[in-house]
Amino acid sequence: MVITWRIGVKCMFMGEFQHNIDAKGRLIVPAKLRDDLGDKFVVTKGMDGCLFGYPMDEWTRFAEKTKELPLSRAQARQFTRHFFASASESELDKQGRINVPQSLREYAGLEKNCVIVGVDTRIEIWDATRWDEINQVAEESFDEIAENMTEFGF
Template sequence: MFIGEFTHSIDQKGRIAIPYRLRRALGKGAVITRGLDNCLTIYTQPEWQRISEKLVKLPMTNPKARAFSRFMFSGAVEISFDRQGRALVPEYLRKYAGLKSQAVIAGLYSKIEIWETKAWEAIKIKTESEKEKISEQLEELGI
C-alpha cells in the first residue's frame, strides 16, 4: 500500500529518490510510465502485469483502445533503485511530466504518482475546492 506525499529533488542525471516507505513495497523493481493528468505513474510488477493483461484484452479494432495501449506501453520502462534509493527517470518521461529539479511523489494506494511541483499544487487546490462535489459523486458510486 502506498500513501503519503513527499517532495524530492531530481539530480542532473535524472534520478529521483523514492522514499523508503514507498520503495520497500515496490520490491526490487517497478514499472514507470506516463500517467493521466501529465504526471508519471509507478506500478509494482504484479500491478503492472494486472493492468497489462486488461489492456491486451481490449479490442484493437477500437481506435481509443489502440491509442490508450500506445500511451501506456510505449512510455513504460522498468526501473530499479541504486543504493541511495534513487531511480533513473528517462528524459522523455521527465519531459512529458515537466519535471526539472524537484518533484512531488504521492502514494495512491496501489500506485505512486510523480508530479511537477506546481502542477501538483494546482491539482491539489482544485481537488480541495471541489471535495464536497467529489464526495457526493463517490457516494453515488457506493463509496
C-alpha cells in the same frame, strides 16, 4: 509522511513526499515506498501530467486487464499505447534513486522539485508546482467530487 500497507499480495501506497530530481534525472524514492515497489518496477506516463510507478506484480495485473480492451476501438488502442509505449523498467540504485528517462521527465515537466504520492496500488511522480495546482483544484471541488462518487458505487 508516506505509508504503505500490504493487503494480501497487493500493497497500498498512500501519503506524500517531496524530493528533488537531479540534472541526470535521478530521483530518490522514499524509503517507506521502496520495499513494496521492489527492486524493479515500471514507471510510465500517467494521467493529468504525472508519472505512474507500479510494482511489477501490479504492472502485470494492469497489462492483463488491457488485453480485455477491444483492439478494434481507437480509444482502446490509444489508451494502451499511452501507458506501454513510454513504460520503462526502473531499478533502485544503492542510494534508493531511480533514473527517470528524459522523455518521461519532459512529459511530467520534472525539472527540480518533485512530489511522490502514494495512490492505492501505484505511486505518482509530479512536478511540485503542477501537484500544488491540481491539488488546489481538487480541494476546491472535493465536496462535488465526493457526491459524484455514488455513480461508481462508493
